[in-house]
Amino acid sequence: MDILLFGKPGAGKGTQAPMLAESLGAATLATGDVLRGAVREGTPLGKKAKEYMDRGDLVPDDVILGIVGEALASKPYANGAILDGVVRTVPQAEGLEKVLKSVGRKLDALVYFDIDNEHIVERLSGRTVCEKCQTPYMGRNAGEKCEKCGGTLVRRKDDEPDAVRNRLKVYERQTAPVFDWYRRNGARIVTVDAVGTVSEVTQRARKALGR
Ligand code: AP5
Numbered sequence: 001m002d003i004l005l006f007g008k009p010g011a012g013k014g015t016q017a018p019m020l021a022e023s024l025g026a027a028t029l030a031t032g033d034v035l036r037g038a039v040r041e042g043t044p045l046g047k048k049a050k051e052y053m054d055r056g057d058l059v060p061d062d063v064i065l066g067i068v069g070e071a072l073a074s075k076p077y078a079n080g081a082i083l084d085g086v087v088r089t090v091p092q093a094e095g096l097e098k099v100l101k102s103v104g105r106k107l108d109a110l111v112y113f114d115i116d117n118e119h120i121v122e123r124l125s126g127r128t129v130c131e132k133c134q135t136p137y138m139g140r141n142a143g144e145k146c147e148k149c150g151g152t153l154v155r156r157k158d159d160e161p162d163a164v165r166n167r168l169k170v171y172e173r174q175t176a177p178v179f180d181w182y183r184r185n186g187a188r189i190v191t192v193d194a195v196g197t198v199s200e201v202t203q204r205a206r207k208a209l210g211r
Contacts, residue, residue: 001026001080002105003209004087004096006179007113009056009167010120010127011194012201014136016113017084019202023211026080029071031064033084033134040131056158056166058088058174065095072099080105088175093182110182111205113194117168124164128153 001024005013017028035053038046045063052059068086071077087093100106128137128144132151144153158167182189190208194201 001108002083002100003081004083004107004110005085005113006087006110007194008115008117008120008171009164010124011113011115012123012198013084013113014134015198016202016205017082019198020111020205020209021082023206024080024082024209026082027076028082028084029068029077029086030084030134031059031067031086034067034071035059036134054157054163056163056170058170061089061091061095064088064092065099068092068096069099069102072103080108087178088171090178090181093178107187109188109190109209110179111209112179112189112191113201114191115194119195120168121164124159125161127159128155130154 003020003024003026005017005020007013014030014032017030021028035046035049039050039053040046045067048063049059064086068083072081083096087096096107123138126138128140128142129135130137130146130149130151131154133146133149135146135148137146137153140153142153142155145151146153157163179189190205192201192205192208196204
């Protein structure tokens with residue numbers, strides 16, 4: 001099963017992805033996590049992506065489609081993928097369709113996490129993430145240890161107020177039209193109210209997907 005998680009920055013895509021992956025038996029692919037890993041390791045991909053990410057701009061489509069094409073052709077994704085933030089422009093939506101076709105699949109559903117900007121700002125200003133496994137936390141300070149892997153919690157540079165404002169603008173300008181593209185192309189779209197506890201949101205998403 002291939003499911004695209006879609007929504008504004010901070011909507012909770014990264015929090016919900018592992019829960020949905022477990023119940024759907026598919027592996028998660030988060031382009032943001034792949035890119036942050038590359039930045040940390042200082043690879044050519046990371047060097048190229050860093051300045052876009054720090055500003056809260058989108059990384060070029062060809063870079064994203066390269067990551068997606070390589071990942072989805074690999075063994076861990078043979079049973080499908082929970083695609084977290086993988087599509088943020090119309091060319092990426094078109095590219096994903098081609099990649100999935102090349103492995104004999106098509107997108108099963110788009111899950112849209114619906115949330116207002118007030119909650120987004122509150123969530124992103126309080127977020128820390130594990131620098132090792134990328135698990136996001138709320139109400140935990142930078143420097144504390146990750147419950148899952150013992151890595152150190154850090155603040156993301158793109159969670160600074162200026163970058164958050166830019167990410168929300170970029171979402172409206174470049175990413176929101178993707179939703180209409182999927183609607184026009186007859187995709188199954190599932191809208192989930194993303195305000196509530198983490199487990200409430202998981203339950204809503206599972207129910208909406210019939211799992
Ligand atoms: P990425 O890391 O994907 O950032 P994003 O889309 O802006 O999403 P976030 O990770 O900020 O939010 P989320 O929806 O995953 O929310 P989370 O679960 O963490 O991408 C980063 C950058 O990489 C992009 O800006 C871009 O530069 C580049 N990039 C990545 N993909 C790209 C693509 N396809 N094309 C081009 N560029 C790309 O939750 C947020 C906080 O809220 C956390 O603290 C969490 O603990 C908390 N929280 C979650 N759920 C709840 C809840 N129900 N109640 C209370 N708190 C909650």
